[in-house]
Amino acid sequence: MPDDKFPFVDPPPVCITPCDPWPPPYYLEDGLRKVTPYHYTYNTYCKQRWRDREILDIFAAEFRDRPTEYYEKAIVEGRVVLNGKPVPSTTTLVRNGDIISHTLHRHEPPVSAQSIGIVHEDEDLIVINKPAGMPVHPAGRYNFNSIIELMRADRGYGWNPLPCNRLDRLTSGIMFIGKHRQAAEDMSAQIRGRTVKKEYITRVVGEFPEGEVVCEKPILQISPKLGLNAVRANGKEATTVFKRLAYYPPKDESDSETQLNGEDKGMEWKKLRGYSIVRCFPITGRTHQLRVHLQFLGHPISNDPIYANQRVFGPSLGRGHTDGENDEDIMTRLSRMGKEDVADAVAYHDEMVDQYNKRKAEKMTGETCEVCDTPLYSDPGAHELGIYLHARRYHCGEGKWDYETGLPEWALPPPSMEGPTEATQESDPLAVDLEKLGLADDENKSAPEQGTIVLEDGGVQHNQPLAAAGAVA
Structure with a gap:
């Protein structure tokens, strides 16, 4: 009974x-x-x-x-x-x-009014081009201003979009949204199994080295509250291959050199002239992996509010740092960003630097909400809605599918300069040969080619261009 x-x-x-x-x-x-x-x-x-x-x-x-x-x-x-x-x-x-x-x-917080781009759609999946500055899931201060809720608002209350991969809030580019659970599980399994090849595009401070640059440095989460990660010996293994697509020197070298005088003395990052567009091929998938590895190499993403911030990391911007002696000081300084201090990226070093520093950034206004007494923030400037990091291409290692976007606007040649306008076989012949770089997935990894150069920062290798052509396989 x-x-x-x-x-x-x-x-x-x-x-x-x-x-x-x-x-x-x-x-x-x-x-x-x-x-x-x-x-x-x-x-x-x-x-x-x-x-x-x-x-x-x-x-x-x-x-x-x-x-x-x-x-x-x-x-x-x-x-x-x-x-x-x-x-x-x-x-x-x-x-x-x-x-x-x-x-x-x-x-x-407000986000960009830019709509979510549709790269491909079928009965199982939607491949989107995610706008920068928008989180994937509701989290923290964001709920309706997230990819999931924006897509639900567009397609109906009862629809449940299922993300198969994740991009940081500040990052733009390719994402997979499952229309039903089985499709989401199948695509997520492919991504977890490392059969999916990824290519990101970024814009970094200074003249990035030519050839294939490999960074094999473990990454540790320093503060979950602040979203801070760093290269540390006791972190999780992480490997990234980088390849420079273009370098754009400053327009006026004489004007640039004057910035090293006076208050700029001792600021090593200001000696990095111009900026580079770099292709990034993550072999592992750690949180902030590309941002942390680029910072470690001494070429942080130009407008990264955390890892390219001199107020947080000091004049070297954290280049080559592997010890945790200053972690407490770094977290204290970072926690002030967006509260007492303007949350800007001090190392944003190109022709926009003066305008950038003059713009209003998101910070507490001193006013409070009439309903709940919550401290209110000013609106973020357009420069704060994202960083120069874009997931340009995801493709199946077995050749079953391939989705990509064009280069974002910030990766195109600046006015009066020539450079690649798309990362194609014609404009950038490259095949990153992971086996030659010693990064093959099989148990019998072959050693890097002769001619590999070890950079100043230990564990980072710089290979001269390999004898291969075509798209990344």
């Missing part, structure tokens, strides 16, 4: 979002897509690193968008609850399996 009591237990009312606006309250203004503030409840299971820690300590350490005082008040006033019940104290310990719920008046 079955039990007459229904086994399902309704979730506590405080765990249910009191407001779920549909359609999303989007509006466009000054080239930005904005969202009218609304109430929302976050429900989060206890993560492994949160176990047996005080609840206020978790919020203060893991969440950056509001000060500790806000979270303390939210816990006391009942806007933060544990398993649907008021939290007895800010020192209450969070246990494995607990659910933390936080109801707040949500203020989403």
Whole structure:
């Protein structure tokens, strides 16, 4: 005889979002897509690193968008609850399996008003060209201003887009969206199995070396709160192959040299003249891998607000750094970006540098929301909506499919200069031979060719151009 009591237990009312606006309250203004503030409840299971820690300590350490005082008040006033019940104290310990719920008046940052490009679509997948500055999933301060929610808003409330790969918020380019679970699982499995070849395009500070440059340096997450990663001996293995596509020197060498005088003395990065367009071929897939490896090589992405920021990493911009002695200082300086300091990339060193530094960047305005007293941010400048990193091409190693985009505008030759306008076989003959570089997937990896040059930074190799032509295989 079955039990007459229904086994399902309704979730506590405080765990249910009191407001779920549909359609999303989007509006466009000054080239930005904005969202009218609304109430929302976050429900989060206890993560492994949160176990047996005080609840206020978790919020203060893991969440950056509001000060500790806000979270303390939210816990006391009942806007933060544990398993649907008021939290007895800010020192209450969070246990494995607990659910933390936080109801707040949500203020989403604006994103670019640029629409999501469609590269290919069939009955199983949508291949999109993701705009820079837009997160894939709802996270942190972003919800409706994410790829997932924008696509749902376009195609209907009940549609569930399933991302098969992930790009950083600041990165643009190729992404795969599954229309159903099986398609998403199949494509995700291909990407995880390293049968999918990837090519990124980036724009970096200075004259990047010619030939194939291999960086095999492990990467460690320094701060999950700040999204900071670095080359460290105890990190996870990471390998990237780089190939310069073009180098554009500064327009006026005499004007550029004057920047080394006065306040610029000792700023090594300012000796890097002009900028390079570089093709990147990640062999592994670590968080911020390309950004961290390029910083380590001494050629950070030109407008990277973290890894090309002198205010955070000092005059060398972190070139060749592998020890963690200064990690605490770096995290302290980085945490000020976007609060007391303008969140700019100081090493943005090209003809736009003066205009860049004069523009308004996103930072706290000193004003607060009338509804919830949340500190308000100014709108980001157009230069802050993304970085010069674009996932240009993904293709199947077995030749079954191949999707690509053109070069982004920032990778094209500047006015009055000549250079490649597309990364094709004609403009850039290259076949990165992973076996010759010693990076083959099989167990019997062959050693790098003779003539390989070890750069100043240990573990980084520079091969002269290999005798091969055609697209990357």
